[in-house]
Structure formats: structure tokens, C-alpha cells
Amino acid sequence: MSETPIVVKDPAGSRDNEIRPFAIEGMDVRGRAVRLGTVVDQILKAHDYPEPVAKILGELLTLTAMLGSMLKFNGIVTIQTKSGGPVPMMVADYELKEDGVGRLRGYADINAETMAQYGKNPSFHGLIGSKNGYLALTIDQGEDMDRYQGIVELKGETLSEVARNYFQNSEQTPTEIRLRCDHDPVTNYWRAGGIMVQHLARGETGQERILERNTAEEWNRASVLMHSVKTEELLDPQLTLDQLLYRLYNEDGVRVFDSVALVHACRCSRERLITVISQFSDDDIDHMTVDGKISVHCQFCNSTYDFTPEEAHAAHAAAAEGVPEETSDETSDKN
Ligand SMILES: [Zn+2]
Structure with missing residues (x-):
């Protein structure tokens, strides 16, 4: 073979x-x-x-x-x-x-x-x-x-x-x-x-x-x-x-x-998904947390993205204040 x-x-x-x-x-x-x-x-x-x-x-x-x-x-x-x-x-x-x-x-x-x-x-x-x-x-x-x-x-x-x-x-x-x-x-x-x-x-x-x-x-x-x-x-x-x-x-x-x-090419990315997560309430974020992380799965490309609860809460707080997401998302992997 x-x-x-x-x-x-x-x-x-x-x-x-x-x-x-x-x-x-x-x-x-x-x-x-x-x-x-x-x-x-x-x-x-x-x-x-x-x-x-x-x-x-x-x-x-x-x-x-x-x-x-x-x-x-x-x-x-x-x-x-x-x-x-x-x-x-x-x-x-x-x-x-x-x-x-x-x-x-x-x-x-x-x-x-x-x-x-x-x-x-x-x-x-x-x-x-x-x-x-x-x-x-x-x-x-x-x-x-x-x-x-x-x-x-x-x-x-x-x-x-x-x-x-x-x-x-x-x-x-x-x-x-x-x-x-x-x-x-x-x-x-x-x-x-x-x-x-x-x-x-x-x-x-x-x-x-x-x-x-x-x-x-x-x-x-x-x-x-x-x-x-x-x-x-x-x-x-x-x-x-x-x-x-x-x-x-x-x-x-x-x-x-x-x-x-x-x-x-898939359109999923950490930035996109944290924006979605930021729309959830703090309670919801706690419910979504399993084993210390929030896992989001992209069905299109079958990739999984993990976020810490801290990242998620910070994104939610930033979104609630109307602060642009980029300035709050210090933990994201972009550089
Ligand atoms: Zn994807």
C-alpha cells in the first residue's frame, strides 16, 4: 500500500x-x-x-x-x-x-x-x-x-x-x-x-x-x-x-x-467566538463552564476553541459597558 x-x-x-x-x-x-x-x-x-x-x-x-x-x-x-x-x-x-x-x-x-x-x-x-x-x-x-x-x-x-x-x-x-x-x-x-x-x-x-x-x-x-x-x-x-x-x-x-x-476556509476564529460568548450573562457563562473552561465547537470545520471563565466574564463586562471588544480581550492569541 x-x-x-x-x-x-x-x-x-x-x-x-x-x-x-x-x-x-x-x-x-x-x-x-x-x-x-x-x-x-x-x-x-x-x-x-x-x-x-x-x-x-x-x-x-x-x-x-x-x-x-x-x-x-x-x-x-x-x-x-x-x-x-x-x-x-x-x-x-x-x-x-x-x-x-x-x-x-x-x-x-x-x-x-x-x-x-x-x-x-x-x-x-x-x-x-x-x-x-x-x-x-x-x-x-x-x-x-x-x-x-x-x-x-x-x-x-x-x-x-x-x-x-x-x-x-x-x-x-x-x-x-x-x-x-x-x-x-x-x-x-x-x-x-x-x-x-x-x-x-x-x-x-x-x-x-x-x-x-x-x-x-x-x-x-x-x-x-x-x-x-x-x-x-x-x-x-x-x-x-x-x-x-x-x-x-x-x-x-x-x-x-x-x-x-x-x-x-472557515470563518470561525477566537475573536468571533468570544464576541458571541460576551453576549451571555454572567450566570449563563458559569453554566457553560465545564472543567474550568468554556468549549465552543465549530460544526463547519470541527474545531474546538477553549476559553477560561475569566476571559468570558471580562468579555461580557466589556460588551456590557460598550467598550470595543479588542481593548478588553488581552488574553486572545493575536499579536
Ligand atoms: Zn470553523
Whole structure:
């Protein structure tokens, strides 16, 4: 057996962890292709999810990156599923910062008891979609800006179907999506990939309105070609997204736009968490103290932060006085 490195590095020249926007020449069709390597591997390996749950979370991360990259401004896109099934909640979020790099993170909540009842190969519906399950898409543009939220029922046999329904119903935009997450057969690392095409409203691409043009036919062609992609092709590390797009659309001509790089990054930090703790009362802080410390767990990245009761009380006192947190937080590890 070959040795597995503890930290998975992207191979030199790797084109993983990118989102590639594209348009098909002469058609009112645009799309996104996404490929995740180390990013999805790190996120999924930080937890010990049952295989079927990990695969859906990998697809959710792919979908979130895809939709997040469609924003025209810096912000956070969150996609969350809720249901009464064995996976009561699953969430992924994507944040684009000024450096133009997309940050991705996510986790799943699992009810181990009900999970056991579903056997080895539970369906998507059984895990996620049952009992009034829904998927919510939230777009956050930061403080003082409107928050957008769209919701769709978790009806369908795959996450791709749910996402497709979301676009058809909420956005009235004809959309086809394929998502996939699985182990690399050679390295056993997690990989994920996805592709989507959308039919734009007439004229949105800046073209003249050509009323006679048969857009139904071109849309049909673009989606049939997209669905001809093999699941292995979505994940294959030897096949870049550009090669994949060329394979699918070379007869029509495909134009690719600047890609967005993706990294796995969590937004948790000691500073952020002590601010949360500072909002609790002194009594609450005492109740939260176990074995002389207050432990706060970040479900996204599975890290635990420990605070002393003194730190917590001092932060609370500072917050109550309205003193900026930084000046009181002398014990924090920043320097
Ligand atoms: Zn975290």
C-alpha cells in the first residue's frame, strides 16, 4: 500500500478547485462547470460522515460554489437543507472576497438513531427529502443590504433535480444541472464536480432580438449535450474543465470566461467566538463552564476553541459597558 500524505496537496499544474463560467456560441445559453479536489476532500474528511451523506454534502458544496459564483458582487451564498429525516440539516456556504477567491465550507447534522433505520444504501429522498424537507438559498450582501431568500421543496431523487426545480419555479429560468461527488478510484480522495446550463431570457446576452429564431430547439440541444457528460468525466483529474467543455460543445463553439479559484476556509476564529460568548450573562457563562473552561465547537470545520471563565466574564463586562471588544480581550492569541 502506498503512503498517504496527511495533508493533501494539489498536484503541480492541477486545475482542480475552480469554477469555469462559459457560454455557447450563437445560443442564449450560459453555464458553469465546477471541479473540486482537495477542497471537498478537506471538508468531508474533517468529519466522519456515513458515505451516502458525505456524497450529498459534496454535491451541495459543488452546487453552492456554482450558484455563489453567479453573484455580481462580494457576498455570502448559503444553501441549507432541512428535513425530518436522518439528516435534519445540511449546509454549505460560499463567500467571495476582494481577492477574487471563493471560500467554501459546509457540514451535515446527522441523527444517528434514525440513520441506522435506513440501511446501507439510503436514497436521497430517505436521507434528505422526506417529511416536509426543503432547500433554502440565502444571499447575503453584508450589513445594511437586503437579504434574499428562496425556498424550494426537496422533491426529487437527487440534489441536481431539486436545484433544477428551484430554478424552474423560483427563477423561471430553464436550467439543467448535474452534480457528482465520489472517491477517486486511484487515490481514494474525495472529488466533486458539476455542470449547469441555463437558458437566458431573450436579449440578455446583448444580442439583437431575433423573433424567428427557434430557441426551444437550441436549448434542447444544449441540455441534451450537457446530460451526455459521463459521471466519471465530472470527476476525472486528467480531464480539465476546459477539455470537458470542449468535448461537449466543440461543434457549436464554447466560450470560456475567467475562472474563479476555490479554497476551503472557515470563518470561525477566537475573536468571533468570544464576541458571541460576551453576549451571555454572567450566570449563563458559569453554566457553560465545564472543567474550568468554556468549549465552543465549530460544526463547519470541527474545531474546538477553549476559553477560561475569566476571559468570558471580562468579555461580557466589556460588551456590557460598550467598550470595543479588542481593548478588553488581552488574553486572545493575536499579536
Ligand atoms: Zn470553523
